[in-house]
Amino acid sequence: MKLVIAIVQDKDANKLRSVFVAHNIIATRFSTTGSFLRAGNTTYLVAVDDDKVDLTLNLIKETCSARQQFMTPPVSLNG
Template sequence: MKMIIAVVQDKDSNRLQDALVDKNYRATKLATTGGFLKAGNTTFMIGVEDAQIDDVMEIIRENCKSRNQMVAPVSPMGGNADAYVPYPVEVEVGGATVFVLPVESFQQF
């Protein structure tokens, strides 16, 4: 038995949770006020058998991996026209930081 601690972006959080539920993994979401010091992250705590680690890692990778995304131009608010970029830009989104911790024992009551 292992405990997987995964810190992922909020935007990927619901999709990851759904994918874990679909495969009957037990996960707890912790409210995180600053994920690895960037805002907007969620921490999953997932209890798994050793044989399930690779599968859960693959689920996390598929749903949360860092990727580039085109973002539509945002019209300048508050008159800050200098910051206005009138065409879509590519930004990096997603990404997951994952720790696997040993578990000495596990019980359910």
């Protein structure tokens, strides 16, 4: 048995949960917050049998996507 820890963006969390349910993968879900962009994340703790690890990782990769976000740095008027 292996423990998979997946931190995904909130935009992908509900879709990933549905995919886990469809494949009978049991996961514990936590709401978390990133420190850099202060964006909401969801952390999944998934305990799976050794033969389902590859399936679980592939489902996460197929369901969740990477995104780019642009950020404007704060302007300092002290100088």
